[in-house]
Amino acid sequence: MKRPPRRWLLWGALLLLVVVLLGVLVFLAAEYEESRDQEALERDASALAGDIRNGLVRNVQTLQALHSVAPTADSWQDPAAEVLDQHRELVRLEWRDAGLRLVAERDSSYVSGLYGQMSRAQALPDVRQACESAQRVSGPSFSPSYFWPMSSGLGMELMEMCLPVVRTGAAEGYLVATYALPGLLSELTNKALLRNRGLAFTEVDGTRLALYSAVTGNRLQVASALLDLPGHTLVLRLESPRRVAGLFPNVLTAVVGALSLALLAVLVLLGRDMRRRQRAETEVAEALAFRKAMENSLVTGLRARDMNGRVTYVNPAFCQMVGFSASELIGSGLPAPWWPPELVNEYQQRQAVRLAGQVLPREGYESVFQRKDGTRFPVLIIEAPLIDAQGTQTGFMSAILDLSEQRRVEELNRASQERLQATARLATVGEMASLLSHELNQPLAAIASYASGSLNLLEDPDAPPDLLRQAMQRVSEQAERAGRVIKSVADFVRRREQVREAVAPAALLDAILPLLGLQAKKLDIRVETRIASGCPAVLCDRTMVEQVLLNLARNGMQAMPDGDPPLASGLRSIQIHIAPRRPQSADGEPLRKTWVEFAVTDHGKGLSDEVREKLFTPFFTTKAEGMGLGLSLCRTVIEQHGGALTFEPAQPRGTVFRFTLPAADSLSSRP
Numbered sequence: 001m002k003r004p005p006r007r008w009l010l011w012g013a014l015l016l017l018v019v020v021l022l023g024v025l026v027f028l029a030a031e032y033e034e035s036r037d038q039e040a041l042e043r044d045a046s047a048l049a050g051d052i053r054n055g056l057v058r059n060v061q062t063l064q065a066l067h068s069v070a071p072t073a074d075s076w077q078d079p080a081a082e083v084l085d086q087h088r089e090l091v092r093l094e095w096r097d098a099g100l101r102l103v104a105e106r107d108s109s110y111v112s113g114l115y116g117q118m119s120r121a122q123a124l125p126d127v128r129q130a131c132e133s134a135q136r137v138s139g140p141s142f143s144p145s146y147f148w149p150m151s152s153g154l155g156m157e158l159m160e161m162c163l164p165v166v167r168t169g170a171a172e173g174y175l176v177a178t179y180a181l182p183g184l185l186s187e188l189t190n191k192a193l194l195r196n197r198g199l200a201f202t203e204v205d206g207t208r209l210a211l212y213s214a215v216t217g218n219r220l221q222v223a224s225a226l227l228d229l230p231g232h233t234l235v236l237r238l239e240s241p242r243r244v245a246g247l248f249p250n251v252l253t254a255v256v257g258a259l260s261l262a263l264l265a266v267l268v269l270l271g272r273d274m275r276r277r278q279r280a281e282t283e284v285a286e287a288l289a290f291r292k293a294m295e296n297s298l299v300t301g302l303r304a305r306d307m308n309g310r311v312t313y314v315n316p317a318f319c320q321m322v323g324f325s326a327s328e329l330i331g332s333g334l335p336a337p338w339w340p341p342e343l344v345n346e347y348q349q350r351q352a353v354r355l356a357g358q359v360l361p362r363e364g365y366e367s368v369f370q371r372k373d374g375t376r377f378p379v380l381i382i383e384a385p386l387i388d389a390q391g392t393q394t395g396f397m398s399a400i401l402d403l404s405e406q407r408r409v410e411e412l413n414r415a416s417q418e419r420l421q422a423t424a425r426l427a428t429v430g431e432m433a434s435l436l437s438h439e440l441n442q443p444l445a446a447i448a449s450y451a452s453g454s455l456n457l458l459e460d461p462d463a464p465p466d467l468l469r470q471a472m473q474r475v476s477e478q479a480e481r482a483g484r485v486i487k488s489v490a491d492f493v494r495r496r497e498q499v500r501e502a503v504a505p506a507a508l509l510d511a512i513l514p515l516l517g518l519q520a521k522k523l524d525i526r527v528e529t530r531i532a533s534g535c536p537a538v539l540c541d542r543t544m545v546e547q548v549l550l551n552l553a554r555n556g557m558q559a560m561p562d563g564d565p566p567l568a569s570g571l572r573s574i575q576i577h578i579a580p581r582r583p584q585s586a587d588g589e590p591l592r593k594t595w596v597e598f599a600v601t602d603h604g605k606g607l608s609d610e611v612r613e614k615l616f617t618p619f620f621t622t623k624a625e626g627m628g629l630g631l632s633l634c635r636t637v638i639e640q641h642g643g644a645l646t647f648e649p650a651q652p653r654g655t656v657f658r659f660t661l662p663a664a665d666s667l668s669s670r671p
């Protein structure tokens with residue numbers, strides 16, 4: 001199946017979105033990381049500035065103490081040297097009087113040649129500025145920093161601090177401390193904060209004044225903090241190399257990335273699931289289409305009803321059968337639109353029985369439906385309970401077969417069966433035509449001879465008139481006999497409507513005996529008949545039963561050709577015995593219904609096994625001129641009457657064919 005390109009577009013857009021989202025997240029995370037680093041750097045810069053300020057404040061206290069322990073210029077020297085030893089950031093201490101004249105001085109032993117290149121006097125303006133300021137604020141004050149070249153060709157950024165010296169309430173001049181800015185950076189800062197970082201004092205415009213450490217590289221993060229001192233403000237600059245940003249610069253990005261990947265994986269799985277679902281849907285749709293096609297091609301009507309008898313489903317065949325559209329039928333309750341109005345009550349009861357949980361007959365039941373146009377038609381309904389997935393019954397499913405066509409075929413069959421029987425009768429008659437003509441010859445010859453005798457008598461005036469009457473009587477008798485022979489054949493052949501009437505067994509025999517007599521005479525066979533006394537009349541279609549009797553008797557005679565059995569054996573006879581039979585029930589009680597049994601016995605060659613098997617098969621015959629229809633028709637006729645046709649060997653040879661017919665009085669006495 002070709003997938004529509006729109007799906008790929010959607011997937012592409014989704015992937016792009018996820019990638020963009022991932023990119024934005026990585027970028028934001030990096031930004032966040034950087035700003036966090038920047039904040040930390042600025043915090044550290046402030047902390048370092050604080051360190052330096054605190055150091056300076058502590059130094060002020062130390063220097064104030066210096067004067068309280070050393071009141072004279074001489075005694076001042078040692079403690080001043082000690083202070084300088086302990087505080088390497090200080091390069092020089094001076095004691096100056098109120099006019100800023102030098103009282104005592106001391107240089108740090110760590111820095112040599114500080115005043116080799118330029119004399120100290122050069123720094124005096126700065127000292128003065130600081131001391132004036134100190135005087136004003138009565139506290140320590142700093143001068144602006146200045147570069148001091150040194151003899152080694154190098155130089156150093158220095159800064160003066162002036163502290164008014166007060167002893168026992170009287171001003172005693174100033175203590176001037178010269179700070180080296182590099183010293184401030186190296187001595188007063190917390191080294192832990194300086195690992196891998198660059199620290200420097202700069203001008204406001206960024207010009208570097210003093211450097212403690214430097215970092216290289218062009219990706220630097222810089223933070224500045226102001227070191228606000230009385231009289232002067234310095235800018236402390238802290239530098240740090242920017243952290244190398246990888247694909248996932250930190251855990252957050254990694255987590256987000258992992259989540260995005262997981263999201264993608266879930267999407268892929270979802271996509272696969274969707275595809276599988278779609279495939280299943282297609283399969284279901286195909287199965288549905290297949291089912292639909294199957295339903296549409298069905299000629300059997302299908303109908304589903306819920307437990308209240310409301311129609312929930314009908315197939316096209318059912319709609320076509322009853323002439324209603326599916327929309328008219330679905331949802332319709334009881335009485336159903338296809339119920340003939342006069343049968344509604346009966347059908348309602350049937351429905352009630354079904355709803356009461358009765359088992360439905362597997363083979364179905366017949367019913368009559370009414371089409372929308374009012375016409376009726378017979379149907380066969382096969383019903384089964386509808387069970388849902390939970391195993392509870394939700395209604396009934398019925399398959400409905402239109403029996404109209406079947407009935408039509410049955411009717412056709414019946415008609416052709418009748419025609420076949422008529423044909424068989426005609427065939428029998430045809431067969432007998434030669435016998436008839438032969439037999440008619442006798443009365444005709446007799447009539448002719450009586451007629452010529454009569455003519456002779458008429459010509460003889462002496463002839464007694466009685467003789468003539470007698471001759472005429474004979475003529476008339478023979479003519480009647482010929483007429484009877486012809487009538488018996490005509491009666492037999494005439495096709496009549498099937499009627500059941502009470503017929504005395506004797507009447508049946510009388511009807512066939514003349515015809516039988518013809519053949520019997522030719523074959524030298526005796527026809528013996530016996531009717532049990534009190535034998536009731538039988539309820540039958542007279543013509544048909546006569547034909548059965550005739551067929552059986554004729555078959556019997558045909559089984560006894562000339563000389564088999566020989567005349568001398570005394571067996572050249574057929575017997576027709578008629579007697580009532582009252583079958584008994586299992587407990588020996590005679591049943592109400594009475595039957596009359598007809599037995600036709602011959603002493604012919606009997607039935608071979610092969611013949612016995614095919615006896616009732618239509619068109620089975622062993623005779624050259626036979627049609628093979630006789631026995632099959634006999635059985636059909638007897639079964640149509642509710643009786644049975646059987647056969648068995650006769651004693652000492654031959655065959656007995658027996659059949660039963662219902663007695664007429666047994667029916668009338670039925671409860």
Ligand code: ADP
Pocket residue numbers: 551555556559602604605606607611615620621622623625626627628629630631632655
């Ligand atoms: P048909 O008489 O036209 O042959 P039937 O159906 O009457 O047709 O008989 C079928 C065959 O059964 C006969 O051809 C014959 O071989 C055999 N048959 C019928 N009745 C007898 C009988 N009483 N004795 C021996 N064979 C018989």
